[in-house]
Amino acid sequence: MEGGLIAFWILAALIVASAGVAVFARSIVNAAYALFFSLFMTAGIYALLHADFLAVTQVVIYVGGILVLLLFGILLTNRSLEELITSSRRPYWVGSAIAGGIMAVLFGILVSTSWPEQSAQQLPATTAPLGVLLLQKYVVAFEFSSLTLLGALIGASYLVRRKERD
Amino acid sequence: MVPAEHALIVATILFCLGAIGVLVRRNFLFVLMAIEIMLNAAGLAFVAASGIHGQPDGQIFFLFILPVAAAEVAIGLALGVLLRLRYGTLDLWQIAQTRED
Numbered sequence: 001m002e003g004g005l006i007a008f009w010i011l012a013a014l015i016v017a018s019a020g021v022a023v024f025a026r027s028i029v030n031a032a033y034a035l036f037f038s039l040f041m042t043a044g045i046y047a048l049l050h051a052d053f054l055a056v057t058q059v060v061i062y063v064g065g066i067l068v069l070l071l072f073g074i075l076l077t078n079r080s081l082e083e084l085i086t087s088s089r090r091p092y093w094v095g096s097a098i099a100g101g102i103m104a105v106l107f108g109i110l111v112s113t114s115w116p117e118q119s120a121q122q123l124p125a126t127t128a129p130l131g132v133l134l135l136q137k138y139v140v141a142f143e144f145s146s147l148t149l150l151g152a153l154i155g156a157s158y159l160v161r162r163k164e165r166d
Numbered sequence: 167m168v169p170a171e172h173a174l175i176v177a178t179i180l181f182c183l184g185a186i187g188v189l190v191r192r193n194f195l196f197v198l199m200a201i202e203i204m205l206n207a208a209g210l211a212f213v214a215a216s217g218i219h220g221q222p223d224g225q226i227f228f229l230f231i232l233p234v235a236a237a238e239v240a241i242g243l244a245l246g247v248l249l250r251l252r253y254g255t256l257d258l259w260q261i262a263q264t265r266e267d
Contacts, residue, residue: 005169012176019180019203023187028195035199042206049173049217054225057232062206066236070202073243074195095189103182110174115218129222130229138226145233152237156244 008048015041032071039063053127173214180207194249194256198242205235 018041021034039062046055134142180203187200209228216224246256253261 005172008172012172015176016179016183019183022203023183023191023196023200028193031196031199035202038203039206042210045173045176045210046213049170049213051213051216051225051228054213054228057229061232062235066202066232066239069236070199070239070243073239073246092190095186098189099182099185102185103178106178106181107175110171110178115171126222126225130225133222133226134229141230145230149233149237152241156240159241159244160247 004048008045011041011044011048014038015045028074032067032074035070036063036067039067051126053130170214170217173217174211177207177211177214180204180210192257192259194242194246194258197258198239198246201238201242202235205231205238 015038018034018038022031022038025031025034040059043055043058043063046052046058184200184202184204184207187203188197191197191200209231212224212227212231214224216222249261250256253264255261
């Protein structure tokens, strides 16, 4: 019981630290790898939260798909990496103050909300209930999300198409 | 077992880190990655809430965040290519100043 909690906080510290590197790094390649690490560790937290299907989904789709797409995009679209490596940052204090305000509000909500006490009741293996929910209760949203993704991909390739007239 | 409330704390910290990234960074690609962190934090919060209530519905919402994140990256990279073609840079401050002039 304690082991799970210790593993959770080690994972959480690693996630927050690598997300910090991803946000504050100077080199975009370092930032991309830190983001990779952060997303990968999040899969561990999902496993600890008894969301086994989502842990695998996180690794396969988020890490394997989205992040590799991002990495390819970064490495293919930027011919001069020096400009990116020396990219400076805005003054910190305005953005940090706004984000600190958001954080204070969120923590206030977190503390003032009374959470139900039934968290000891654990979910069984989640894959089967997820499949049933996805194809019965949430089927319209499921189909609509796939349409959204299709539209976004077509739109992206339309945006960067080669103009024939020029 | 892991108290899911702790996962909510982690999600809050991650979300604010991403918000700092969006507000502070000048490079467009860094802003994209910070948005990615914020989406990940939202997914973590949904999964934690699903654990608190003992219902799998929250995990469904994580599955809906996935296509949103993929669409965001695809369109974001396309916009990055366009920005690069039109302004010759991905520095958002420079682009904003060029637009003001």
